[in-house]
Amino acid sequence: MVDLKQALVARALEEGFVSAGVCRPWDVPEVPARLDAFLEAGYHGQMSWMEDRAAWRGNPAALWPEARSVIMLAESYAPKHDPLKALEYPDLGSVSVYAQGRDYHDVVKKRLKRLARWLIEQEPCEVKVFVDTAPVPEKALGQAAGLGWQGKHTNLLSRDWGNWAFIGSVFTTLELPVDPPEVDHCGNCTACQDICPTQAFPEPYRLDARRCISYLTIEHKGPVDEDLRAQMGNRIYGCDDCLAVCPWNKFAVAASDIRYHGSAGTAPLEELAALDDASFRARFSGSPVKRIGRDRFVRNVLYAIGNSGMASLIPTAQMLLEDADPAVADAARWAVMRLA
Incomplete structure (x- = not known):
């Protein structure tokens, strides 16, 4: 499976992802306690769906018990300009960088499906793909798979590609070699x-x-x-x-x-x-x-x-x-x- 893993990462980069890594669905044992504290504090506001699906969001292994590996992928949407400049023009409305173009759900999911089909062709298996459309703790899994770490702003960031990235995942029944988790590099920065x-x-x-x-x-x-x-x-x-x-x-x-x-x-x-x-x-x-x-x-x-x-x-x-x-x-x- 080592050769398949290397080929998988290479294929992911060819598809346009900036990073790829693998972890197990159960490699985020810290998530349930963090999620419970978030919900108990009421920090989720009107997002009742977070509470309704807390059991799955807190335990990725429960989302699809047959899965043995999670392939985590990052796709850059880094802007060509400084988005803070838009705040200097009060007569104009400022839209977040990620929403200025095509809906990322459509773009990223198509890449994930192509990668998943390629994987099935190499080694018969079952797969499920997700991009912000299911109760998956993408950021925690991304850190477990070595893509980056959850910064003080709670978003995933990397020393290789910063924090302008969409995160997608491919759950599979294959037992793929895992990557070491990333550690925090925020230091004293606030x-x-x-x-x-x-x-x-x-x-x-x-x-x-x-x-x-x-x-x-x-x-x-x-x-x-x-x-x-x-x-x-x-x-x-x-x-x-x-x-x-x-x-x-x-x-x-x-x-x-x-x-x-x-x-x-x-x-x-x-x-x-x-x-x-x-x-x-x-x-x-x-x-x-x-x-x-x-x-x-x-x-x-x-x-x-x-x-x-x-x-x-x-x-x-x-x-x-x-x-x-x-x-x-x-x-x-x-x-x-x-x-x-």
């Missing part, structure tokens, strides 16, 4: 903690999603607490601050797929606020942004308008004061009040 606009990290390596701008703009339904709105700036879908400042990104590997670099990075808030459901769906077809729907998106845009300091945008917000969605109407009132 850059990711210090830059967080909403202080979403109660301590290093712990994230309170209820205060995280990525959670607030994507997962949180209804109005956002007013004390947090003012800290969101012009971020209308996700937040890259803690990722962008990581020093290990000096080793970031360029994204292999140009589809990750789309046109959704920044756009005039005035233009985005005018989107109805049909125009929103058309504009973000094939983009991760589409999943939050028009109402939540326009709510975020109105928070950005309220934070812009630009009185010229008051008429734009006023047009949505009677919007059918209560959260949008509330955001419009807040934006007008802030600007006036």
Whole structure:
């Protein structure tokens, strides 16, 4: 199996992944306790699916008991620009780097399926592929497989490719040679903690999603607490601050797929606020942004308008004061009040 493992890694790199490693499904014994502490603290907010599937998320071996190896893969989506620059233009909406192009679920999953088919051709086996679509603790498994380590911002990062990467997995019934787990290399650095606009990290390596701008703009339904709105700036879908400042990104590997670099990075808030459901769906077809729907998106845009300091945008917000969605109407009132 050693030769097969070497060929597998080589094939993964040919497919466009920047790193590949192998661990066992049971190589993350620390996950259940960490997940329980996260849930008990209420840090998951409205993400009830995390609690509903905690048994599987805490124990990958229970997800598919027949699996004997987990092939973990990282695919770079490193930006060609500094994403923090977008925050300097208050009249534009800032979209997280990972969502500026094609939906990564589609792109990565196709690569995983091709790799899995290749593996079956080499050695008959059963496989299952996952990319953020099942209760799999990808980051913990990624560290166990030697891809990188979970940094103080809780994301996976590597000395070889920084932290701009999507993580996918191939579970298989094959017994493949495993890789040594990666160790922590964050040292005394606290850059990711210090830059967080909403202080979403109660301590290093712990994230309170209820205060995280990525959670607030994507997962949180209804109005956002007013004390947090003012800290969101012009971020209308996700937040890259803690990722962008990581020093290990000096080793970031360029994204292999140009589809990750789309046109959704920044756009005039005035233009985005005018989107109805049909125009929103058309504009973000094939983009991760589409999943939050028009109402939540326009709510975020109105928070950005309220934070812009630009009185010229008051008429734009006023047009949505009677919007059918209560959260949008509330955001419009807040934006007008802030600007006036």
